[in-house]
Amino acid sequence: MTQGTAQVLAGPPAAAALLDEARRRAARLPHPPHLALVRVGEDPASVSYVRGKAKKASEVGLSSHVHALPGDTTQADLLALIGTLNADPAVSGILVQLPLPAHLDPAPVLLAVHPAKDVDGLHPANTGALWNAHEGLRPCTPAGIMALLAHHGVPVRGARVVVVGRSALVGRPVAGLLLNADATVTLAHRATPDLGAVTRGADILIVAAGQAHLITPDMVRPGATVVDVGINRVPTEDGKGRLTGDVHPDVAHVAGALTPVPGGVGPMTVAQLLMNTVIAAERQHAQTEVTGELVR
Numbered sequence: 001m002t003q004g005t006a007q008v009l010a011g012p013p014a015a016a017a018l019l020d021e022a023r024r025r026a027a028r029l030p031h032p033p034h035l036a037l038v039r040v041g042e043d044p045a046s047v048s049y050v051r052g053k054a055k056k057a058s059e060v061g062l063s064s065h066v067h068a069l070p071g072d073t074t075q076a077d078l079l080a081l082i083g084t085l086n087a088d089p090a091v092s093g094i095l096v097q098l099p100l101p102a103h104l105d106p107a108p109v110l111l112a113v114h115p116a117k118d119v120d121g122l123h124p125a126n127t128g129a130l131w132n133a134h135e136g137l138r139p140c141t142p143a144g145i146m147a148l149l150a151h152h153g154v155p156v157r158g159a160r161v162v163v164v165g166r167s168a169l170v171g172r173p174v175a176g177l178l179l180n181a182d183a184t185v186t187l188a189h190r191a192t193p194d195l196g197a198v199t200r201g202a203d204i205l206i207v208a209a210g211q212a213h214l215i216t217p218d219m220v221r222p223g224a225t226v227v228d229v230g231i232n233r234v235p236t237e238d239g240k241g242r243l244t245g246d247v248h249p250d251v252a253h254v255a256g257a258l259t260p261v262p263g264g265v266g267p268m269t270v271a272q273l274l275m276n277t278v279i280a281a282e283r284q285h286a287q288t289e290v291t292g293e294l295v296r
């Protein structure tokens with residue numbers, strides 16, 4: 001049997017287009033949008049992601065500040081910082097990097113971020129808006145996936161889409177965005193019987209399970225578009241480890257198109273965060289023009 005190789009849906013060129021738009025729109029505002037990045041503790045992945053976000057922010061002309069809190073920060077102290085950032089008119093967007101240390105409860109923290117500054121799109125006001133197709137800030141990875149599909153010309157309207165994973169950060173919101181874009185959406189999770197039978201029904205398969213190589217070639221419809229959201233660190237001989245996705249590399253012989261890891265969804269997440277910061281700043285500016293102040 002001759003096997004094909006899937007088209008690579010590369011993240012960097014699609015992210016560059018999004019970053020260009022963010023840069024252009026930021027330059028039209030009277031002040032550069034400001035992103036407050038809140039990190040608690042020293043989780044190495046979080047340290048590296050937050051550093052990457054701050055670096056990209058400066059590249060598109062946004063200002064940013066990393067609020068690095070010690071690992072033993074109390075819930076009250078974290079909420080107090082968010083309150084200060086909410087009240088500061090110079091702050092356009094606030095991102096609290098997840099996961100938080102185990103002694104902190106993320107739900108009240110996400111609730112505390114003002115919805116107009118919630119550039120992660122995780123406040124219930126924004127998730128509710130998404131599910132009802134109302135205006136709001138959209139979560140970065142899901143919105144980044146939509147931008148990646150659009151950039152590469154993958155049609156969503158009418159497509160049968162299967163999303164593996166139902167987290168608040170990825171699975172649920174990407175399903176909502178796809179539904180809003182007129183896809184027929186199925187959500188699968190650990191209690192889904194015969195996962196392969198479900199995923200084989202997908203024209204577009206989105207995998208956000210956090211399980212290295214969960215999706216094997218037999219689980220993919222020939223010619224399908226596969227979006228691999230998973231970021232799994234696997235050990236290597238040199239001890240440094242390497243990143244791999246939730247999709248087995250051999251899926252490239254079955255799929256029509258496939259996002260790589262790294263270099264697929266990851267760069268879109270960061271670009272969309274900066275786009276969201278610009279959108280938040282634009283809306284705050286428009287509101288200030290009308291009312292003379294930011295309504296809270």
Ligand SMILES: NC(=O)C1=CN([C@@H]2O[C@H](COP(=O)(O)OP(=O)(O)OC[C@H]3O[C@@H](n4cnc5c(N)ncnc54)[C@H](OP(=O)(O)O)[C@@H]3O)[C@@H](O)[C@H]2O)C=CC1
Nearest residue numbers: 141165166167170189190208209210229230231265266269
């Ligand atoms: N590239 C990027 O920008 C980003 C990448 N990620 C990565 O994406 C992955 C998912 O992240 P996140 O959504 O936060 O993870 P969570 O662990 O919060 O959620 C994982 C979901 O996958 C489901 N799942 C896990 N194993 C299976 C299985 N064997 N069969 C079916 N469903 C399964 C779980 O089901 P159940 O609900 O039943 O437990 C759950 O709904 C991770 O690797 C993460 O690192 C995350 C954010 C951004």
Ligand SMILES: Nc1nc(=O)c2c([nH]1)NC[C@@H]1CN(c3ccc(C(=O)N[C@@H](CCC(=O)O)C(=O)O)cc3)C=[N+]21
Nearest residue numbers: 049096097098099120140231262263264265266267269
């Ligand atoms: N409040 C919150 N919002 C998030 O958006 C959020 C979060 N918490 N916690 C963790 C996850 C994970 N996440 C990623 C961001 C960038 C890459 C990324 O840039 N990845 C590169 C590789 C990076 C590398 O080499 O380490 C790539 O895939 O090419 C990956 C993952 C955002 N998350």
